[in-house]
Amino acid sequence: MAAHSIAAAYSTISAHASSLPCGRAPAQHIGFHQLTLLSSCDLRSLLLSHYAPKSSSSWCAVSIETLERNAASGQMLEKSVTLEQNVASGQLLEKCVNTIRFLAIDAVETAKSGHAGMPMGCAPMGHILYDEAFVMSGLLLQENELKQLRQWGSRTPGHPENFLTPGVEVTTGPLGQGIANAVGLALAERHLAARFNKPGSEIVDHYTYVILGDGCQMEGISNEACSLAGHWGLGKLIAFYDDNHITVDGDTGIAFTEDVNDRFEALGWHTIWVKNGNTGYDDIREAIKEAKAVTDRPTLIKVTTTIGFGSPNKANSYSAHGSPLGTKEVEATRHNLGWPYEPFFVPEDVKSHWSHHVPQGAALEADWNAKFAEYEKKYPEDAATLKIIISGELPADLVDVLPKYTQASPADATRNLSQQCLNALAKVLPGLLGGSADLASSNMTLLKMFGDFQRDTPEERNVRFGVREHGMGAICNGIAQHSPGLIPYCSTDVVFTDYMRAAMRISALSEAGVMYVMTHDSIGLGEDGPTHQPIEHLMSFRTMPNILMLRPADGNETAGAYKVAILNRKRPSVLALSRQELPHLPGTSFEGVGLGGYIISDNSTGNKPDLIVLSTGSELQIAVKAANELRREGKTVRVVSLVCWELFEEQSDEYKESVLPESVTARISIEAGCTLGWQKYVGAKGKIIGIDRFGASAPGGKIFKEYGITEESVITASRSL
């Protein structure tokens, strides 16, 4: 029952409707996310609060198109209704739209902060999208949760969070992320459809809708992602551009006068302009129809709207963007739009209109389930694979899958060892796909048994992102959130994580288990110089919540790092890998990586070494050499690989004490990165060998020497302890 509300915010919002209803059984959410709103806005939650709150404990959304198709093929389900029957028109339509507007107004007013202006302007397109383009059913939020907008502990936070609110699949807020997530979602659909659909059995078949605003359009990330969407020809991606001419600082005329539709045409998109987004309902409907008819290109529908539509004094002004209208203006708006109701009121006829989504959704879900059962009978292997992608089920033990190394294995760069792991994993993980930002041959990320994911070969798994790091990260977030069994990885040089940090933070926040395969992880890369040499990057990811920074030292640690990365489906991983060759070290281990830090060698007894040397990655070999030298001199020395600080912190106090006994204060760390942060493990009396300046252009070995990242430095430091 209940009203529907608009996917809101003047900024990124994205929705994708699916013809695949999520099943309630056997999985709670089969994984084909039917609706995704990528929103930086408060009002997204409005939408979620009004879908048949009592009918079901899960939810689904299906494309009306499917209904129509089913009807045409004679498979129309008894309870489903056609598009025409569902459409609100005339007064009821206005009433639905105004319900959305006032829910937005009232919620923001109650919260005393938030963004009402955009949903007021976008209510018509939002209404049509949610009422006509697809259907939702199932419990999302209770109506009264709207009154808790932006409050502690509520499921209606200031910006929608996928981990808090049912039905919100990706966390957004930062502008431009949403459209890029949508490209990832559309890519996922295209890829899975190409792999699993059979003639007459289009088991994967949904559109991806997204709403984005002027701010999103200005962000470079959106151009990156949309250039790729055009290149890939993602015909089922339909983007609504809320062209309201207002941003926080006022009229877009002060900073944004480009021709957006022309730009999108240049990017290979089909474009449409709905000039009256405030009341042009039929124009919006026609635009969606036209967009669907264009199958070889994504479509941008520019919808010109008025921010704060209906507010007599604040419409079309930045003052409607990010603040409550205020009691007086709310009253004036109620008067202006002829809305006599109390706050949060949803008229009965609006509720009644929307109630049709419940049986419709249930019917479509049953329809899809039946379709899948048939598919499973005909194509048991494909169905089994698809189920893995839907459920996210992982192989029982990755140990057997990942490569193993001995000291006799040829020395190699961890970037190469990484490629061996990726290729091994691809054989057992049907949802593993990804690629690099134009450095595949340098980051070593190609899956050798697959071709390129391209317009004409969407079933393939090597994704060519071009030099678009930020878009790449956000696209991978979209892929990861599409289905639990899709495991995206993406890659560039460690230093260029700076280009995509905002997307990586969203991975961490939204629990998207993207694998960031980052190579060229230190001054060791050599001649390309300081712009290419990470210094602060390792530590800067260690400071970020819910992300794993893994810096393996050799083959077994690289394999162990991949095991960790694969198992952590709700926590992204950054793998920092070397360009330069590294030896396989005695004592390193696959299992050790899972502990985050562990002893790789020790000649002491009773947990009382004279000295502990801590290191990671390419410097671990230096620690080993220095320790051997010091042992020859009669010292007892422990070498610890601190490959993943976050995991080490999660170990028991006992374990931590067994590796780093409190009583041993003679500690030295060596890592080719900044020193700040190492104090945590080295303590006040230890010595930290690191780099607190930018790198240099010269052969890698030369820089290591000049910067003192050497065995000699460790030995000298040990003398001073």
Place this chain on the structure above:
Amino acid sequence: MAAHSIAAAYSTISAHASSLPCGRAPAQHIGFHQLTLLSSCDLRSLLLSHYAPKSSSSWCAVSIETLERNAASGQMLEKSVTLEQNVASGQLLEKCVNTIRFLAIDAVETAKSGHAGMPMGCAPMGHILYDEAFVMSGLLLQENELKQLRQWGSRTPGHPENFLTPGVEVTTGPLGQGIANAVGLALAERHLAARFNKPGSEIVDHYTYVILGDGCQMEGISNEACSLAGHWGLGKLIAFYDDNHITVDGDTGIAFTEDVNDRFEALGWHTIWVKNGNTGYDDIREAIKEAKAVTDRPTLIKVTTTIGFGSPNKANSYSAHGSPLGTKEVEATRHNLGWPYEPFFVPEDVKSHWSHHVPQGAALEADWNAKFAEYEKKYPEDAATLKIIISGELPADLVDVLPKYTQASPADATRNLSQQCLNALAKVLPGLLGGSADLASSNMTLLKMFGDFQRDTPEERNVRFGVREHGMGAICNGIAQHSPGLIPYCSTDVVFTDYMRAAMRISALSEAGVMYVMTHDSIGLGEDGPTHQPIEHLMSFRTMPNILMLRPADGNETAGAYKVAILNRKRPSVLALSRQELPHLPGTSFEGVGLGGYIISDNSTGNKPDLIVLSTGSELQIAVKAANELRREGKTVRVVSLVCWELFEEQSDEYKESVLPESVTARISIEAGCTLGWQKYVGAKGKIIGIDRFGASAPGGKIFKEYGITEESVITASRSL
């Protein structure tokens, strides 16, 4: 004398020629940088090695156009020559171009790494730009320095660094930065011209040239910056797009099929396509002429070239991009292009041709100096101001300029106090200009006495960047590098530094004193939730070399932070400012900020407090309250404001010991950010109060309480010490 070489790299390269030769006296470099190459490429240095190495200890570059204009006005200097006279043609032209190609080939071959392919393809456009569009003279590099390409200690590093190589004004390497820097340089010219030129006395008047590649075009930052350039109508910005269809991973067809020129038209640019960039010299010349004729829009000249042109087996292939050709292929290329010379050889007639730049440059410099002398007579005040911008001279004491506060001053958010400082500084710093990424009214960055820098009001100083953080940062780098007295600032919320981190790192590396005015610096911002709340950001900048992270606690600290930021012209500053109101605290001080860390209150004697509480920014008031409570209980407590860690580290050991005596191990820190890093000052026995998870959506005060960033937490921690 000597050959010229091409501004190279398949990626960003930018050059801007000036009709303002830099003077040798009184300043070494007057500051109107005549030539800027924003290059990610090795071969940029080739160019620099071949400009009249012996004639002068500085250098200059002037637009030929100026010569022509002078000639027309009867002011032609005796020694100068016209464009026509300078132009190499026929065989000589080919020889000049091939000299560039082989210098590139030989240098990369000697270095055993590097990028020869792009300069081989771009040699024609590079030649015409450097030989005909402007003139350089003066010592740049010795010829033999080319042989040290990419070696330790050389002035020819793998990617050009402005702080290493004379004539290189901005550091590049990361793709897309250069075009954005160029927009900043063109903005600076436009702004200064509008402010200082008088009828008949165009004392500021130069073009900005930039070369960018496919990789740069794919990066979102370039779209951001170019959208602004189009919006601003920067008619003297001329960009050469090296359309060679090859990136690291192969043909651009795998990831980049948009229509670039159409996109630029949509962004408001004039576009031209030179279809034969390999040998179409006249087409390139015509394109430059046409670009100059279009004065109300920037121009993109797409020049289709062949990467590795001349190499029989590697031309038009990614194998020519980033590796030496190899001895055999070098020989084949020599044979193919008819180049009989030994490595690094510059034929005499090429040298001779290029030698005309020396007297020409000197003459033009003298010409400009004379023009400026005349300007100074007529407009002494303007000339004096312009000299400040050229020299970077700062007011004697900023103390008098910046606002002062007492405990009685009304509590205020540091973002508001920041605006008071900016407005105070604008009165005494003629080169202060900047703005926000669409959050001016929230970041509080407007200079109230000035209007907006816009197409028709370029003399104004409030820059409206739109929602384009990354472009904003890189544009500010360009502004900062244009003239030492231009002091750009830019602004967004702290959390969105993630969008612009790559540009900020370039500020730090290239010693660009950009001021990053960042607000909403903690969970204290409240309802907007975790996507908007920085956690790891403060620490992540503390880990970055050569950048100051300043987090002032109140009015006097904010003023002190601005003093530091202004004085640090070779080190960027990040100011982390609060959205929420903060009291002016007893003991904080303007001068204290300069020390990085200092005691704000203490009731102990003999440098032996029972407890030291360390804090920054908005949490300093919590530290003060907790300390007062503990003092009431009889403890001796010291409160330390650690407002800028980098500056504190630079103090003497004595000073540091006076603030944080080694013997006092009972220490507590409190900061609304990650704990990792604080171990450095708190030590193994202290307690760190911070936040190691993402934020939440609720009123700020509520989150502080729920997250334990409270007085009570400090008191509880003190009990456990």
